[in-house]
Amino acid sequence: MWLTRPFNERSTQIFLLILTVAVIAVTVLHLAVPAGHPLYVSGYTVGLLGKYLTYALLAVAVDLVWGYLGILSLGHGAFFAIGGYAMGMYLMRQIGDRGTYGDPILPDFMVFLNWDSLPWFWYGFDMAWFAFAMVLIAPGLLALVFGWLAFRSRVTGVYLSIITQAMTFALMLAFFRNEMGFGGNNGLTDFRELLGFDLRSGATRLGLFIASGVALALGYVVCRSIVGSKLGRVCVATRDAEARTRFLGYRVERFQLFVFVVSAMLAGVAGALYVPQVGIINPSEFDPIFSIEIVLWVALGGRASLYGAVIGAVLVNYAKTVFTGVMPDAWLFALGGLFVFVTVFLPQGVAGLLGHLKRRRDDEPSDSETPDKEATA
Template sequence: MTPSLFSRPAWTAIIVCAIVLALLPILNLTFAPDHALHVSSYTVALVGKFMCYAMAALALDLVWGYTGILSLGHGVFFALGGYAHGMYLMRAIGKDGVYQSNLPDFMVFLDWKTYPWYWSFTEHFWYAMALVVLVPGVLAFVFGYFAFRSRIKGVYFSIITQAMTFAFMLLFFRNNTGFGGNNGFTDFKRILGFSITAPTTKAALFLITLAALLGAVVLCRWIVTSKLGRVLQAVRDSESRLMFIGYNPLWFKLFVWTLSAVLCGIAGALYVPQVGIINPSEMSPGNSIEMVIWAAVGGRGSLLGPIIGAFSVNGLKSWFTGAFPDLWLYALGLIFILVTLFMPQGVLGLAKQFQRKREAA
């Protein structure tokens, strides 16, 4: 019998939330700005960004919550997916840039004469989408193979993932690498021939992101409730005992690590056209640590918890950085400490405890 991960009320809540989210861009397009039911374009873009973060948090939960692999470098996979899509968007600008060249403005400014080999064919949308999946996936596979084969785990694995994302950030900051340097990629004009700033295009991107997030939830649920999922949880709980009964954890860890990186890359690709920029700061170790905080706050090892954490923490961040911009990092650190001490299972775990006490009473 396949174990159930979400209860019937949980499925009901998922469906209701999905319907409410899907209505946001529709209300934005249907009603005038002065109408009571109108949802602003800012809100649509902000929630779309939160959904991308939620997908990245879900991907992290797959490796941390269910396999016990704490990654502090998932920001690099998120950014690589964003850069792959971002270069397609840069090439779609055509001659509408400041310098009216077929090359992006940053390449003209830095006196590039042609595209480097690794950006070949990126003017084709589907090729760029293939890079969104392949680049994070191949990097994760190669990195994970050598790390897992060497039996690197625990805090040591976390440290080398953080070193990896920091090294990539420094590489992408360099002007001579063809990634836009400090400014990255921005000033996008079109996607598949449609104006990227048009309300209908933004609505379509929002709905595609929502569909991708729901698809990721279904995929991750299918994995963690399958026999593969039980093996992954055995890796988390007692890897040595799993090896004793004849399993080789290498390939199981490598599979889930690579899949998690791919999901993060897709989230990054969906993030870029909605936010309008991708730069090396997305690879900063701080961003990867924030993903861990999202999963911890919501409740790791639950799939829905990291999504709740991503929405709640980033919603608080949007308000806090407007009201008290200099204090947000202190608040974030305090949130993580309080959750670790008093809510080790996160918000979702706390809600389940209240429900069990209510049923017992």
């Protein structure tokens, strides 16, 4: 079965092992160690780490299209945000009549705007299964339509980057409008519970953290099984010589579309897990700058290396947390400098650096360069 293939790869085994150990360690340190102890992990930190994990999943999604397919999407924040909104709408409906205005059906902002009924696209979001399906379907559908239009007319390279950026920008402007029915400027917030669990309790927060870890592991395995398959090799072939791949008889645009949609869905899942952990979703997630930042995580971690994307996402966001706390003004300098530094001096990213060091040590090709022979065979 193609989905189980990654479990035979050493890099995937190591990655899953490290991820599992990290998640268990955080859980144990949070639950078993008394507060005040130097090893204690606070609830706040658990939430923060959970957020990093969703970002890591988002980075993996971006790496799938950029690293292996050569499509630099500057609009993946949009898929992330749409997944987040789908989750946010479910959480809004879960508030029920406990909102400020006490309306059993309408969310507060609609009451505030004097709306008398629920817009049609909010129907069904009171049911968890429907909302969770939408987390996948909504971003997937947008990616399908957008990608179908773009790949069919062979819009690639820089042009595609620019129009994906325009797409997320247009969505940001749209979601800022109150008339759209997604809470406008303020977005969706004041959530109370998810599947009956109180979102403010520590246990739920820990549960969400673990769920994020599981989602990341699953996303990683899905991506790994795609890039390790013959389809993954078609992607790489497309990335490096698109015309040649066509002449071999592959319908390149369909492969691009397939991978693009899978990636958008993963981004949607990341967004859906992100929202209950930060407690809000608003149009700023559509900001083109956020989408470019995601690309930086991937670039820093190492393009075309999925674990590199995870490393990059965690590193940059940890740095962001530290910097914005200590010297907020310096953060944009650091971020900007990082962009320049990575592209000029570290084109292979941290993963490339690791691979290089490893090769020096045992003088054999790393598996990020050439897929395992056992896996191919």
